[in-house]
Amino acid sequence: MTESPGPYEPYPAGGGDVSPPGKTAVPSTITTAFYCYLASTVIGIVSGLLVPGNQGEIADALRRANTAHLTESQIQDAARIAVISAVVIALLISLIYLWLAFKLRAGRNWARITLTVLTVLQVILLASGRGGSVVGYLALLLAVAGLVFAWLGASSQYIQTVKASRS
Template identity: 75%
Template sequence: MTDSPGPYEAYPSGPGDVSQPSKPPVPTTINVAFYCYVVSTVIGIVSALLLLGTKDQIADQLRRANTSGLTEDQIQSAAQVALIVAVVIALLFALVYLWLAFKLRAGRNWARITLTVLTVLQVVSLAAGRGGTIVGYLSLLLAVVGLVFAYLGTSNQYINTVKQSRS
């Protein structure tokens, strides 16, 4: 009797058996980048949820810019819709950001490039004066730190090794 589990014999491996090289362990630099992106995303989600408390400010801005004679009910409805749309977009962006962080951790170079583009866009947005809060700067700082760690030497080696093992 053989050592194979179950009632069947183990599948024989012959000279044509080519085993896949195992995926290398995730280096610390990639893990640091991953956690920076995750924490940055969590901060972004919290920031988006804090937007829900700004309905009155949005309504005030709509009142000041009201040149078409909207009623108070219409202004309140528009403020509510604006908040819901902003929160939904922020949450969708956060989900994409998290997905990209997990793909980076899996060694996908395209995810690293996409995270680079998104981080650069975040820098440009804050430099242009859009969303310049302390929370926004903290989220950006973490994303930039994550970006730096994603391009360090061991991160490059890991991504290249994963790429070679997939081809």
Template identity: 45%
Template sequence: MSEYPSYPASSDPSPSGAAAQARPSTIEGAFWAFIASTVISLLGGILVFGNRDALADATRTSSQQSGSSLTEAQIDQLVTIGIVVALVIAVVIALLYLLFAFKLRAGRNWARIVLTVITALQLLSVLVGQSTWAGYVSVLAAVVGVVLSFMAPSNAYINASKTIRS
């Protein structure tokens, strides 16, 4: 007698006996569009942070206009802290965005909704404020991802994934 429990053999390893549905190309396209949006945003942010002199000049001008007298060392320290804080925030947001993209790829409807809300906020930010070329391209990729995630094959995949999980 074996020490391992004996389970009946099953030719269908999917949960609840339902056949697993293949991931449609619209979900794959949405996933890669969100990945591209994230990468473009990070690259655009790195390019902006690479212009340290312009940030220092803006800080210096702001300091003079407000009447405070910051030394060059203080301005340099403020710019460094600002870059580090912004970079940490950007990386955390990018990691969350990637998590949502992977959850969308796994067929989670809540991830699709979260990505849609984030994309709407991103689009609003680009329309209302000033943006760089990276901001425009990033939001365009995210909008493509949202559109693809709501197409009929994507809806069927998410509904099938929901049925398989329950």
């Protein structure tokens, strides 16, 4: 029996980080940005799931601002609709953030730009006094950290390399 390597290249020795041919290794800066956005998104999901606990507070606010002379039943229905809407919107935004984080990790510059815009909008909302809770500030801190890592030199180089390999 002859030792024939066959039609395939031998597996490289060394056991290091071996990327398949044509595939660029993801730098640690992009990986860190990805996990920051992932953690920020998880916090957003958790805070969105806690909104139903605020239904009583929403109903109280509606009672205080009841200029349309709503009945108690209408106030409770409006509070329930507000809670359901808030949860659905929070989950949709979280899914979009997750999708964008995965696209960032895949080296898509448009995802990095979109995450930048969304993070800046989040900063503006919190700076204007809207949605300022401890959980909101923690999610924002993680998103800003992800933003910084997404724009570091190694991240930009990776995105440029991925773009060039797709051309």
